[in-house]
Amino acid sequence: xxxxxxxxxxDVAAGRVVKGRRFQSLRDQGDPVLLxxxxxxxxxxxLVFLDIEASLQGRGTMxxxxxxxxxxxxxxxxxxxxxxxxxxIRLLLRAGADKVAIQSxxxxxxxxxxxxxxxxxxxxxVVAIDARRHQQGWEVFTHGARRPTGLDAVSWAHExxxxxAGELLVTSIDQDGVRGGYDxxxxxxxxDTVQIPVIASGGAGTPDDLLEVxxxxxxxxxxxxxxxxxxxxxxxxxxxxxxxxxxxxxx
Amino acid sequence: MIGVIDYGGGNLASVGHALDRLGVxxxxxxxxxxxxRVQSVVFPGVGSAGAAMSRLRAAGLDVALAGYxxxxxxxxxxxxxxxxxxxxxxEDGSPCLGVLAGRVVRLVTxxxxxxxxxxxxxxxxxxxxxxxxAGEAFYFTHSYVVQPVSPQVVAARxxxxxxxxxxxxxxxxxxxxxxxxxxxxAGLRLLAIFSASNPRALADAG
Numbered sequence: 001x002x003x004x005x006x007x008x009x010x011d012v013a014a015g016r017v018v019k020g021r022r023f024q025s026l027r028d029q030g031d032p033v034l035l036x037x038x039x040x041x042x043x044x045x046x047l048v049f050l051d052i053e054a055s056l057q058g059r060g061t062m063x064x065x066x067x068x069x070x071x072x073x074x075x076x077x078x079x080x081x082x083x084x085x086x087x088x089i090r091l092l093l094r095a096g097a098d099k100v101a102i103q104s105x106x107x108x109x110x111x112x113x114x115x116x117x118x119x120x121x122x123x124x125x126v127v128a129i130d131a132r133r134h135q136q137g138w139e140v141f142t143h144g145a146r147r148p149t150g151l152d153a154v155s156w157a158h159e160x161x162x163x164x165a166g167e168l169l170v171t172s173i174d175q176d177g178v179r180g181g182y183d184x185x186x187x188x189x190x191x192d193t194v195q196i197p198v199i200a201s202g203g204a205g206t207p208d209d210l211l212e213v214x215x216x217x218x219x220x221x222x223x224x225x226x227x228x229x230x231x232x233x234x235x236x237x238x239x240x241x242x243x244x245x246x247x248x249x250x251x
Numbered sequence: 252m253i254g255v256i257d258y259g260g261g262n263l264a265s266v267g268h269a270l271d272r273l274g275v276x277x278x279x280x281x282x283x284x285x286x287x288r289v290q291s292v293v294f295p296g297v298g299s300a301g302a303a304m305s306r307l308r309a310a311g312l313d314v315a316l317a318g319y320x321x322x323x324x325x326x327x328x329x330x331x332x333x334x335x336x337x338x339x340x341x342e343d344g345s346p347c348l349g350v351l352a353g354r355v356v357r358l359v360t361x362x363x364x365x366x367x368x369x370x371x372x373x374x375x376x377x378x379x380x381x382x383x384x385a386g387e388a389f390y391f392t393h394s395y396v397v398q399p400v401s402p403q404v405v406a407a408r409x410x411x412x413x414x415x416x417x418x419x420x421x422x423x424x425x426x427x428x429x430x431x432x433x434x435x436x437a438g439l440r441l442l443a444i445f446s447a448s449n450p451r452a453l454a455d456a457g
Contacts, residue, residue, distance in 0.1 A: 002362065002411055003369045003388060040435075045369055071268045076390060076433050096264040098392075098433060121298035123365060123392040124262070166365055166392070197367045220363065250369040250388045 003250040004214045004242070005045040005221035006235055007078075007199060008228045010035055011052045015061045018052065019225050021177035023145040026052075029229040036069050039228065042235035045250060046076040048169075048223060050101070052144070054082020063095045070096025080128055080169070089116055093124060101169050103128035104142035107149050107156075110163055117164025126199075127165040129153055131186055132173040138186050145173045157190045165196060169223065172202035179205030179226055187217035199223050207233065207241040214247055253446065254280040254289030256316070256332070258296070258306040266295045266329070269432040269439060275446045283315035291324055291448070292316075295432065296331025300355060300395075301345035303331055313348065320350045325423045327445045333419065333426030334397055342395050351421060352400035358393070360412035365394040370409050370417075372429075377420040378406035380444060387437040389429035391417075396428065423448070 010017045010032050017035055018026040029035070036047055047069070051062045059082065066079055079092045080101025089100050106113050106127050116125045130145050131138040131153035138153035157168055170190050172183035182203040191198040197220035200213040204224035213219045227233050239249045253270060257263055257279040270277045270293075277293075280286055294316075296303055307313040320326055320336070328336055335347045340355035347355065358364050369388040374381045396415040399405060406425070407418035417428045425445065431438035 001370065002366065002391075005368050067264075070264055071271075074265070074269055074272070074433060074435050074438060076392075076430075093262055094264060096268065098262065098265070122394070123297055123367070167367060195363055196365065197363055220368070 001248050003045070003248050004219075005199075006043075006210070006239055006242075006249065007046045007048050007221055007223040008035075008039040008044050008235060009048040009050060009201070009223045009225045011050045011225065012062065012065065012081075013051075013053045015065070017229065019177060019229055022173065023176055032065055033068055033072075035229070036073060039235055040073045040075055043239055043251065044075065044235045045221070046078060047073070048078045048080070048101070051079070051081030059088070059091075063091055066092060066095040066097050078126055080126070085112070086115055086119060089120060089124075093120060099124045099126050099167070101126040101128040103130065106160060107140065107142050107151065110159065113160050113163040113165055117166070122164050122166035125165050126167045126169050127160040128169040128171065129157060129190075130171045130173050131183075133183065133186070138189075141173060145176075153186065154189050154193050158193055161194045161196050167197045167199060168194065169199045169201055175203030176201075177226055178203060181205065181209040182213040182217060182219075182222070184213055184217040187213055187219050191218040191220070197221065207238045210238060211242055211245055211247060214242070252289050253277040254286060254292045256280050256292060256294040256296075256312070258303055258310065258312060262297060263295060265432040266293060269442055270446070272439065273443050273446055280312075281310060283311045286315050286319050291326065291445075292319060293327045293329065293445075294332030294335070295329040296335065298331065299342055299345075300331065300334055300340035300347055301343035303335065304345050304347060317348050317350060320348065320424060323423055325445065325448050326425065328424075328426035329430060329432070330393060330428060333428055334395060336419070336424065336426050337397055337399070340395065350424070351404060351419065353398050355395050356398050358396045358411065358415060362412035365392060366411045367392045369434075370411060370429075372407040372409050372417050374407050375405045377404055378418060380420055380425055380448070381407055381418060381441070383444075384437060384441060389427075389431065389434040389437060391429045393428060397426070
């Protein structure tokens with residue numbers, strides 16, 4: 001039986017792991033390679049690196065980081081942040097990334113999703129959707145949650161699936177870094193609309209938050225950052241709690 | 252020396268890193284004559300069968316690989332490297348290497364497709380090489396599965412809503428649908444078992 005996945009996420013800026021709240025007020029959380037090693041040892045199912053500066057200089061740092069981590073850790077690595085072209089994708093896959101997460105560029109140029117799926121296979125194309133709750137439904141935002149797009153998140157999810165995305169990484173802007181629980185309704189609305197796996201992101205504060213989004217929210221995987229960076233919970237402890245509550249996880 | 256097939260489409264970095272970790276000597280195989288220098292072959296592949304086959308053909312590797320596979324030397328096919336062993340893929344109607352009888356078909360399941368993540372294997376009759384790995388979880392990411400004509404080549408099955416063939420074995424040929432190079436300790440163990448099935452690789456590893 002396919003296990004629900006737990007994905008620690010490392011937001012990287014200037015070669016350091018940082019974490020903000022609702023995409024603001026970043027704080028230093030440590031060395032990415034050390035943290036990656038710790039999470040892999042604790043049983044992380046995959047690791048996600050997001051380059052939150054996404055500058056030219058940041059890109060070089062990220063390629064170097066991916067290459068160092070891929071040499072040492074033998075679990076899947078997803079890299080996102082500022083990916084705009086086929087050549088960006090090729091560079092990261094060559095460095096050892098297994099998947100890339102495309103976000104703003106997918107909105108600006110939806111054909112990039114198709115191009116990436118055709119050239120490298122859908123299995124490495126994750127489309128990241130940052131969504132903010134409205135009175136009815138959720139709107140897609142880009143550029144670090146600063147730019148509204150007018151796109152409905154559920155329709156957009158369906159659209160990128162049609163274009164060849166292999167997975168979706170759905171982040172609730174409202175819940176990001178707040179540690180008050182995922183937006184379970186958002187996750188479920190998207191997961192029930194598409195056939196491809198959905199990774200829920202934004203809001204994990206306790207193992208019960210992961211439990212809720214993986215069960216009630218129909219998520220296939222749960223991404224979390226602060227809950228692990230803070231040291232309050234190890235990946236292993238979270239997985240044991242999930243296992244005890246009947247969720248299939250890899251122990 | 253293990254030859255790692257480079258047809259210009261696969262993600263080779265992680266397989267290379269895993270073999271490095273095991274202390275196994277390996278080299279890329281890009282042309283037919285590169286196969287003469289290796290004692291065993293790992294074929295890691297992703298993407299569609301048709302694209303991979305046309306690239307193999309362009310490099311003259313399709314005929315050379317089929318010849319290699321009939322030569323009795325060890326082969327480990329990963330994901331697409333497993334699927335290409337069969338006769339045809341329904342993904343794009345592409346003919347494959349045709350070393351094993353059967354087809355590659357879309358995964359039929361009430362669950363989500365692609366099948367992405369960690370799942371366990373149940374070792375079947377032909378799974379001698381996988382003994383000791385029964386019940387271990389490996390990382391999968393695929394939408395297509397192999398359908399061998401002969402049940403005697405089935406080395407492992409995995410359940411994703413419904414059971415599918417997740418590994419095949421026929422003599423020195425082993426094919427796995429999952430990615431040992433991305434499957435942590437269990438994956439490294441499988442690669443070590445395969446490397447050890449090649450005496451020269453063991454000697455190289457010291």
